[in-house]
Amino acid sequence: MSYVGPDFDPPQPRRPRRRPLTVAVAALVPGALLGWLVYAAVGGSGGGSEEAVGTPTASTSSSAPTTNSTSSGAPATDDAKPSPTPTTSAPAASGPLKGKVVVIDPGHNPNNFQHTADINKKVNIGTGWKECDTTGTSTNSGYTEAKFTLDVAHRLRTLLEQQGATVKLTQDGDRTYGPCIDERAKIGNKAHADAVVSIHADGAGAGQRGFHVILPGKVKAGAANTGPIVTSSADLGERIAGNFVRVTGSAPSNYVGDGTGLVTRKDLGGLNLSTVPKVFIECGNMRDSKDAALLTSGAWRQKAARGISEGIVSFLRG
Numbered sequence: 001m002s003y004v005g006p007d008f009d010p011p012q013p014r015r016p017r018r019r020p021l022t023v024a025v026a027a028l029v030p031g032a033l034l035g036w037l038v039y040a041a042v043g044g045s046g047g048g049s050e051e052a053v054g055t056p057t058a059s060t061s062s063s064a065p066t067t068n069s070t071s072s073g074a075p076a077t078d079d080a081k082p083s084p085t086p087t088t089s090a091p092a093a094s095g096p097l098k099g100k101v102v103v104i105d106p107g108h109n110p111n112n113f114q115h116t117a118d119i120n121k122k123v124n125i126g127t128g129w130k131e132c133d134t135t136g137t138s139t140n141s142g143y144t145e146a147k148f149t150l151d152v153a154h155r156l157r158t159l160l161e162q163q164g165a166t167v168k169l170t171q172d173g174d175r176t177y178g179p180c181i182d183e184r185a186k187i188g189n190k191a192h193a194d195a196v197v198s199i200h201a202d203g204a205g206a207g208q209r210g211f212h213v214i215l216p217g218k219v220k221a222g223a224a225n226t227g228p229i230v231t232s233s234a235d236l237g238e239r240i241a242g243n244f245v246r247v248t249g250s251a252p253s254n255y256v257g258d259g260t261g262l263v264t265r266k267d268l269g270g271l272n273l274s275t276v277p278k279v280f281i282e283c284g285n286m287r288d289s290k291d292a293a294l295l296t297s298g299a300w301r302q303k304a305a306r307g308i309s310e311g312i313v314s315f316l317r318g
């Protein structure tokens with residue numbers, strides 16, 4: 001591959017496909033993360049994320065993401081550009097992800113605020129009906145989730161294209177609203193995507209911190225039939241969570257997922273209607289001031305994109 005930047009760790013091809021993330025690195029978990037885990041074990045209430053109706057259920061997976069890195073999660077004060085400028089800028093004609101299709105779903109849409117009637121229309125998600133789309137949340141200072149998700153999506157697209165992948169976005173701020181959640185799923189399905197990730201940030205209470213990856217639960221109702229993608233999506237999600245911890249230094253959510261950073265849900269149309277491996281990631285809580293300091297940092301968003309990218313690369317390379 002043509003691009004190896006100063007902060008870029010090439011994927012590790014020797015990694016076995018299903019190696020538990022916990023193997024042999026427990027001793028290296030930084031004290032800060034242990035603190036998070038303890039906090040998560042003793043407290044934490046359910047948090048709300050978009051599309052949220054019902055109670056998230058903690059994943060039964062034992063593969064809690066861990067870290068073998070001492071990278072800092074401290075926010076940078078600059079607002080870095082969407083990606084480092086590669087020395088060779090052309091999308092890779094070859095690379096480890098050549099022939100792979102990745103669909104990135106930037107949650108919400110910056111224009112949804114102006115189209116509330118449209119986004120409030122109900123669409124069928126197999127298990128029921130939900131709003132077409134939602135506006136998403138924002139930090140207390142007004143940095144919107146929709147702006148965040150698009151920025152991370154752009155950074156992630158660049159990183160994946162540098163690996164040779166074909167990348168499609170479900171929206172690029174170029175639509176008046178949406179797309180609706182059922183259409184977001186269909187875009188990944190129609191593309192025959194090898195992996196889909198929906199980018200979000202949460203709107204939980206102050207003091208509730210950290211990221212979590214949402215995995216599709218097994219549902220079969222109407223147009224929803226996730227049975228064929230549950231296992232592969234869990235694999236994708238575990239790899240994203242593990243790499244997200246490692247690259248960003250952020251801890252798993254202290255309010256859902258029991259410290260694993262993994263939550264399984266059956267109420268999200270974007271997951272229920274997917275026929276290809278797909279997960280959501282809530283990168284942090286916009287309503288917590290410490291998480292917001294990270295989410296509003298361009299340098300941190302680049303790390304977030306890298307963590308997600310490296311998880312996808314790991315998944316696709318097997």
Ligand code: ZN
Pocket residue numbers: 049050107108136137145199200201202
């Ligand atoms: Zn969201």
